[in-house]
Amino acid sequence: MSKKIVRASELDPDFKFDIAKTHEGETVLWCVQCGMCTANCPYSEVWDVKPHEIIKMILLGLREQALNCKSMWTCATCFMCAERCPQGVEVGNVMFALKNIATKERGIPEGLKLFGQQIYKTGLSAKITGFRKRERANLGLPTLPNVDVESIKRLLKKMKFDELIDEEEETA
């Protein structure tokens, strides 16, 4: 966490309650800042803000800093943090609460938009290459089922996901 003087007037004391009110963030207030989540997070070495620091930002009311941190967008949702937290804080889920607020207020990062566009257009999170199909056949695995892209699109539209990823409305 970069060192910076923070004025009390910049703090949002209600932010932690906003997070705790959400289903994903309901455990956030139990944190005692022991650092076990960071010690066990596979990403913490490379993150600008570590898992326990994100929780600290929330508890202190550093709303802007927490919502601007890049770490949450690359959380692998592996839940090692929650496995090891002695207080039962579900840090990975708290990340979701933060991401939901950040998305509502300022949208999602460009890189994730591209990822979302791929899911929207193909119904798949990863491209199935010819190589992968051949390898499956060589291993005797069944062929992959066809993806019902239109049903997936309809579902995503209902959730207004298409608006989040700047996907143009298609006319029938």
Ligand code: SF4
């Ligand atoms: S392991 Fe749990 S109690 Fe410890 S810093 Fe992380 S969230 Fe807080």
Ligand code: SF4
């Ligand atoms: S869920 Fe996210 S924050 Fe928790 S250990 Fe995994 S990568 Fe780290």
